[in-house]
Amino acid sequence: MGQVASTDKAKPVSLKQVQITDDFWNYYINLVRDVVVPYQWEAINDNVEGAERSGAVNNFKIAAGLEKGDFYGYVFQDTDVAKWLEAVAYLLVTKRDAALEQVADEMIEIIGKAQQEDGYLNTYFTIKEPDMKWKNLTECHELYSAGHMIEAGVAYYEATGKRNLLDIVCRIADNIVDVFGDGPGQIAGYDGHQEIELALVKLYGVTGNEKYLELSRYFIDKRGHKPSFFEEEAERRGWTTHWNKNKIHIDHEYFQAHLPVREQNAAVGHAVRVVYMLAGMADVARETGDKSLLEACRRLWDNIASRQMYITGGIGSMAHGEAFSFDYDLPNDTVYSETCASIGLIFFAHRMLQLEPNSRYADVLERALYNTVIAGMSRDGKHFFYVNPLEVTPEVCDGRNKNFNHVKPVRQEWFGCACCPPNIARLLASLGEYMYSVKGNTIYSHLFIGGETELSLGGTNVRLNQQSSMPWEGTARYEVTVSQPATFALALRIPDWSSKAEVLVNGTAYSITDKVADGYAIIERQWTTGDTVELVLEMPVMRVRSHPLVKQNAGKVALQRGPLVYCAEEADNGPLLQRLMLPQDAQLEVAYDANLAGGLKVITAQALRLQLEQWGTQLYRTDSNVSLEPTVATFIPYYAWANRDKGEMAVWVKEHV
Incomplete structure (x- = not known):
């Protein structure tokens, strides 16, 4: 196995060494500190009126014997608490807050009481199905949930020096080391949702215990080999599924288990799982010097960034499976582009920069950060997008076309599956690590x-x-x-x-x-x-065009200035944005608008609008006499859309020759 010399690796400057004073980004960091983290604490304690119930904190209290009741939520509900604690840890690095730290310490004490004697920690299986532990790794996120808690434990220890949560997560990891492997009585498998891989490398980094690194490598190396672990597991359980009463159907591409990771050439399946897996692969490649793993990371990076990524840094074009589809398939209106997927892409880019400082990774990191990630949260810090479309027509999203049910024209207060809001919080709170x-x-x-x-x-x-x-x-x-x-x-x-x-x-x-x-x-x-x-x-307004194989954008153009992608909103341009046309020779003017989304620069252009009156009741016409009227088109940064009244939005507009 080829090795990468340690001198070839870059080391990120830690959060403790950075103090951000940037006006643009301090707004978001302060929003996380003053609004988002307190709001999310209330949300996971079920204290936000009108928001979907969480049950996350109460599940831990029940598992700890402090409350009576039944488990509530998804099988991975524990991760909302873990990501909240991780965000708190990053905030405590840059500004110690005794009151916030006390709330976190009290939550950690509850978590400790919920942990089982052997180190196992998962409130769903403790409360609801204790006999099903480690029996449905395909669907039930046990290692994924453990990974998020491990990340929180590492972050909290590094922020405060307190070992309480670190000791808890070391016991979690020790239990996993005992349970998994190729030895007698061990489970020779891996989780359906990758996360544990990168978490174990973080734990190795803070403890120096090589068994955690070796286990991470084991999970990566095991994935995708035949015979199928997921099928063997399903056979042992009678092919039952966690989610309904039907027989489980295993799509190996969905889980990135169709091939060993070193043989995969294209990103397929659930987008968040792909980039979390790649972040873990990059971590292991960095720590072990595994050149074949690094080459796989490069190959999959190239496929994502050059063939399957939206102009906003969004990834995962299909609602079905929250997944990648195929090269150059990038629809704008039915897109999924989960906020968590872009955050995972940032994690992957950050790790690739440590392996080989190259601007192509930082360019994508910046693109996802300035566009999809901060678009995923409103300016008030209390409303969030799970899905990040590039084209929206509210009456279509709210109507009877089921293909658009996942697309929301306004941000939501909270989600039953609330992975995105705390993910945004922990990323923005740790932003200094990426500089x-x-x-x-x-x-x-x-x-x-x-x-x-x-x-x-x-x-x-x-x-x-x-x-x-x-x-x-x-x-x-x-x-x-x-x-x-x-x-x-x-x-x-x-x-x-x-x-x-x-x-x-x-x-x-x-x-x-x-x-x-x-x-x-x-x-x-x-x-x-x-x-x-x-x-x-130089920061000109750029007209961006898609590769000809992206058929959804044929004949269309998007605007970008600096790292910001722009979009047209109904609030500025009126309804039926599909009538808008941007002439190739139109002058693009930039002006500051102090009243919109805290102040930003808008782009205006002399454009054309297709008139409807001449069409009457005709659905189709054979003549070419269409009327275009001059209009002024206004474009705002994509991250700022949906902060006004509900209306249409489009990133790509028709180009008039």
Whole structure:
């Protein structure tokens, strides 16, 4: 097995070393702290009037013997509590909050009481089906749920130094080590929903216990081999299914178990599971130096990013199975594009940047972050999208066409299956982890987010103070403070949305013509305190067209400026957006609107609108005499849609030649 040398790996700069001061992103981080996390705590305690019941906290109380009652919710309901705790942990890193920490500690105490003597922790099986533990890994998310709790335990320990939840999750993992493997009496299988793989690597990272890393590798290596574990498991259980009274049908592609992971060439099946699996694969490749695993990650990344990803960074085009379909199948109105899938794509991109700093990963990370992820939450922090469409007609979504039942024209307060809201919270609370990484003597700047970062490089303490005007303007300025003069490189990403980049060092132009490697401008020199670097990126409004094989977008165009994808809304353009046409030669103007979604830049253009009056009652016509009237088309950032009255929305509009 080929190995990757440890010196070839980059290391992310931790959340503890970063203080974000960016106006754009601090709004969302403060929203998570002040609104989202408190709101979600109330939601998982069933205290939000009008929201779907959760039952998540009460399930733990029942399992702990503190309350009487029956289990409520999905088989994976425990993960809502785990992700909430993980988000709390990240918030405590950047700002200690004694009251919030006490609430978390009390919840952790309840979790500890719900844990069984052998380390097993799952309220569904403790309360409802104790005899079915580990008997339906295909459907019942036991390892998935354990993985989320392990992630929470690691994060809470790193944030507070308290071992209470870490000790709980170590016992969970120890139990899993005992249960799974190829030894006598062990289960030689894996979970239907990947998550445990990346969680075990995190636990290995904080404990140094190699059995956790080895178990993660075991789950990855075992997946997809014949005979089918899921079929053998179903046979032992009599082919029953958890979800209804029918016989279980196993679609191996849905579970990414159709082939061993190293032999898979295209992303198939449930989109969240794919990217969680790939994040775990990248983790194991990083820690073990497994080149074949890294090559599989590259191959599947290329398939997703070049053939199955929406312009917004959304993935998973089918509602059926919340899944990938096939290359270039990217419908806009029936799209699924689950918020969690884009978050998982960010997790995968972040890990690939550690394996090989390349701007193609950071470009996608940025695209998903600025578009799908923050579009998944309203500006009030209390309403959320599970599905992220690129075209919406409310009366179709609310009507009798069942193909659109999953698409919502407005964000919801909460969901019975509430994976997305706490996922958004934990990602935004940990945003500082995604900004920088260090490889050798090079500091890589992946995201243009204002803030201060402190790190150690070759015995020198380095502080970077980044000031960013993005996403509205294309400048980022870095001020360097060092404990002593030192020679190292600062690598600044040149994003795919900018056709021209200039660098100034201490106010003087610095040529990067032959200094761009893998999409990063490398500035290597001796640095002293007070040195500055400014990156100036051209940020035009770009007309984006799809590959010709994306038939849904044939003859259409979308607008993007910087990292932001734009869309047309009925509130600005009137109803029946399909009548809107954007001439190829239309001038695209950018203006600031202080009254919309906290202030943003809109794009306007002289456009055309198809007139309906001449059609009368005719359904079809043979003549070509159609009337077009001039109109002004307005486009707003996609992340800001659905923050006004319910109405139509479209990212792609017809292009008029």
